[in-house]
Amino acid sequence: MKAAEIFDLKGRVALVTGASGGLGLRFAEVLAANGASVALVARRADRLAEAKVRIEKAGGKAIAIEADVLDRAQMNRAFDQAEKALGTVTILVNNAGVAHSTRATDLSEDEWRHVVGTNLDAVFFWAQEAARRMLAANKKGSIINIASVLGISVSKGTVAYAAAKAAVIQMTKTLGLELAFKGVRVNAIAPGWFVTDINREYLSGPGASLTRDIPIGRFGQDGDLDGALLLLASDAGGYMAGTTVVCDGGQVVAIRG
Numbered sequence: 001m002k003a004a005e006i007f008d009l010k011g012r013v014a015l016v017t018g019a020s021g022g023l024g025l026r027f028a029e030v031l032a033a034n035g036a037s038v039a040l041v042a043r044r045a046d047r048l049a050e051a052k053v054r055i056e057k058a059g060g061k062a063i064a065i066e067a068d069v070l071d072r073a074q075m076n077r078a079f080d081q082a083e084k085a086l087g088t089v090t091i092l093v094n095n096a097g098v099a100h101s102t103r104a105t106d107l108s109e110d111e112w113r114h115v116v117g118t119n120l121d122a123v124f125f126w127a128q129e130a131a132r133r134m135l136a137a138n139k140k141g142s143i144i145n146i147a148s149v150l151g152i153s154v155s156k157g158t159v160a161y162a163a164a165k166a167a168v169i170q171m172t173k174t175l176g177l178e179l180a181f182k183g184v185r186v187n188a189i190a191p192g193w194f195v196t197d198i199n200r201e202y203l204s205g206p207g208a209s210l211t212r213d214i215p216i217g218r219f220g221q222d223g224d225l226d227g228a229l230l231l232l233a234s235d236a237g238g239y240m241a242g243t244t245v246v247c248d249g250g251q252v253v254a255i256r257g
């Protein structure tokens with residue numbers, strides 16, 4: 001089998017949440033470049049419109065859908081819109097996420113609920129809706145949840161984020177178990193540090209020295225998640241279900257020194 005064939009996504013319909021920037025924009029571009037039609041979802045409509053133009057200029061197909069992942073009515077509308085324009089979504093990249101740096105004793109209830117709501121509750125409800133629609137349409141598919149190395153190890157000031165991401169890894173196992181035999185594979189990617197809007201201030205300043213703890217010796221950069229994404233989205237990952245692929249330059253296995 002040739003790599004170009006086994007990773008080919010022609011005829012697939014993908015929906016990427018948080019596609020207005022950062023990792024999600026890259027995920028959408030890579031899926032489109034490999035043949036999928038892509039529904040781009042986020043709140044910032046102007047950024048989505050730019051992303052759609054970029055993808056189309058590169059020869060891909062995309063539509064932009066403004067939606068807040070925390071809003072169930074907007075979620076249903078987003079799937080309806082994607083379905084009407086492109087067909088049943090058979091690849092969901094559950095990527096939208098927010099971070100915080102507040103220590104546990106200072107964390108407000110609102111901040112806890114916002115971080116857990118976005119990084120865990122919404123990931124479940126979007127996966128549930130995507131799976132329901134795939135099953136109703138009798139289609140096979142792939143759901144890819146974006147977890148984090150902070151779902152495996154922890155650092156200070158990440159209590160809500162780390163708890164939500166760890167739960168995403170467990171949820172991925174359960175959904176993988178329940179849905180794989182029905183043809184819907186659910187897996188996760190746990191990225192290490194990538195400099196994006198979510199952490200730019202920290203990683204470009206006080207956190208810059210964190211590269212010392214990364215065996216590969218640098219933060220992640222554009223392209224470092226492409227392989228994991230295409231593996232899980234395509235037939236190349238056809239025997240993978242409920243697993244989390246860690247892409248972190250070796251960070252979680254390393255003990256400092």
Ligand SMILES: NC(=O)c1ccc[n+]([C@@H]2O[C@H](COP(=O)([O-])OP(=O)(O)OC[C@H]3O[C@@H](n4cnc5c(N)ncnc54)[C@H](OP(=O)(O)O)[C@@H]3O)[C@@H](O)[C@H]2O)c1
Nearest residue numbers: 018020022023042043044068069096097148193194196198
């Ligand atoms: N960067 C890293 O080092 C890293 C490491 C591990 C895991 N991750 C995970 O990777 C994912 C992407 O993060 P990133 O680094 O690309 O961060 P980012 O650049 O800040 O992007 C976050 C994306 O999520 C969207 N989003 C946030 N809240 C939303 C909401 N309520 N409704 C709809 N969209 C929402 C944002 O779009 P709008 O603001 O336009 O809505 C944006 O497109 C997150 O799940 C993050 O936890 C990142």
